[in-house]
Amino acid sequence: RGEVEGTVQSTGANTFFGKTASMIQSAQSTGGSLQKMLLQIMVILVALSLVLCITTFFYLNFSVLKGEKHAWKDALSFSVVVLVASIPLAIEIVTTTTLAMGSGTLSRAGAIVTRLSAIEEMAGMDMLCSDKTGTLTMNKMMIQDDCPIFCEGETRDSVLFQAALAAKWLEPPRDALDTMILANSGLDLKRCDAYQQLEFLPFDPRKKRTEGKLKGPDGKVFSISKGAPHVILDLCHNHDGLKAAVDDKVLELGTKGIRSLAVARMYEEEGEWKMLGILTFLDPPRHDTKETIARAKEFGVGVKMVTGDHKIIAVETCKQLGMGHNIQGPEALPKLDENGNNPPNMVQDYGSTIIPADGFGQVMPEHKFLIVETLRQANFRVGMTGDGVNDAPALKRADVGIAVAGSTDAARAAADIVLTHDGLSVVADAITVAREVFCRLKNFIMYRIAATLQLLLFFFIAVFALEPYHFYEKNGVVLLNGNVSQPGVVFDFPRHSSLCNTGWDKDSTNDPRLSVVG
DSSP states (O other), rough: OOOOOOOOOOOOGHHHHHHHHHHHTOOOOOOOOHHHHHHHHHHHHHHHHHHHHHHHHHIIIIIIIOOOTTTTHHHHHHHHHHHHHSTTTTHHHHHHHHHHHHHHHHHHHTTTEEEEEEHHHHHHHOOEEEOOOIBOOOOOOOOOOOOOOOOOTHHHHHHHHHHHHTOOTTOOOOSSSHHHHTTTTOOOOGGGGGSSEEEEEEOOOOOOOEEEEOOOTOEEEEEEEEEOOOHHHHHHHTTTHHHHHHHHHHHHHTTOEEEEEEEEEEEEOOEEEEBEEEEEEEEOTTTTTTHHHHHHHHHHHHEEEEOSSHHHHHHHHHHHTTSSSSOOOGSSSSSOTSSSOOOOHHHHHHHHHHOOOEEOOOHHHHHHHHHHHHHHTTOOEEEEEEOOOHHHHHHSSSSSSETTTOOOOOHHHHOOOEEESSSHHHHHHHHHHHHHHHHHHHHHHHHHHHHHHHHHHHHHHHHHHOOOGGGGEETTTETTTEEEEEEEEEEEEEOHHHHHHHHHOGGGGOOOOOEEEE
């Protein structure tokens, strides 16, 4: 209640969520390559059938049956029967049914398919861009005992307590960092009740920090902010003097795979931010992640790590998982222009950086989107995993968008496949199942093409190579040059007595008609 004054910096498409929505809209699906392939097959087979059947019609009408009554009707009926029989009308039905059964198999493996053609895309995927936190790692932050202090009088416990003040301690934790501090640190949150939270700024992927304004038991008003060390350092009034020490400490921790969370405080009467300390925590890799990445490489799928964490953390994580050490930062990645459009010539300008890279650190949502777009333009079949709203554009743009377990509604809506189990191992199992389904589809399509060509060529060659007048029906029995044969393609003549008693006499008959018996 009450009134407040504020300054509007951006509206509509210029806001963070507006840009996210714009990127999602620009990443409309172009349809699966399977549908395009089926359409091409149908067009080719129908065209071939039309050519051969029209040729057969003219041959029968103007050569074999020339001068006969109703010759064009008999030739047309034969050609139409062959044409209809040769068109693979059921190929789309069988393909859709096979994909539907495959989606059931994938759901039992922990992957729910929201778009059937995604199964074929998954089978052909050769590049997977994976988020780190929660997918490659356990997403369970473990606070370490090491806590570098940059303000006199502070301790690890006091820095941890003030970090809790920069969160909604009376509400369920909203993100992994708040979960670590409020639920997994063993902190007595009743101590926080002595403080009145006046304002709260939740975590923003762009600002990479949270902030709370509080009033203490002594009546003093102050603000607490926690976030990425380089972001918190920029807030501090003495950041030039602290920069070298903070950067060295973050680098030292990063080489061990330990992440950092800086905490700063500003009293209202002072108006200057002071760095309190750096909390250290570890998000260990999942026990099966390294094996899963090795399996993916055996399948011919390259894996790239895409994370918003510091580049040093990304390098160490990649080393632990055997993913390589070529990690690129945001300075080497493309950016959207001021109108929100993709930069031109992304493959030529950025392909040499993105394609050989093993991972990317400190990336923004638009970087993920443009990384996927660059790989797609380089003719890779790209899969992308994600769990948040900021991942939705990249999930939508990827050939296979994969929302991991516990994803937001926006991520699930943009994804083609939703995982119900944690970790990356589900993706490897889904690749195996998808390739089995695609193998069945390929075998059926090859069989249907062969059957269509066999039917067309048999009748086409038979009409031109065999004398039609040698085939006729007598008393319901098909005769071939006077000998009993199996039912097949015959000329059905009127049953005159002379035909039945003495055999066929060309002069004593009229109106031979081509038909299929048996």
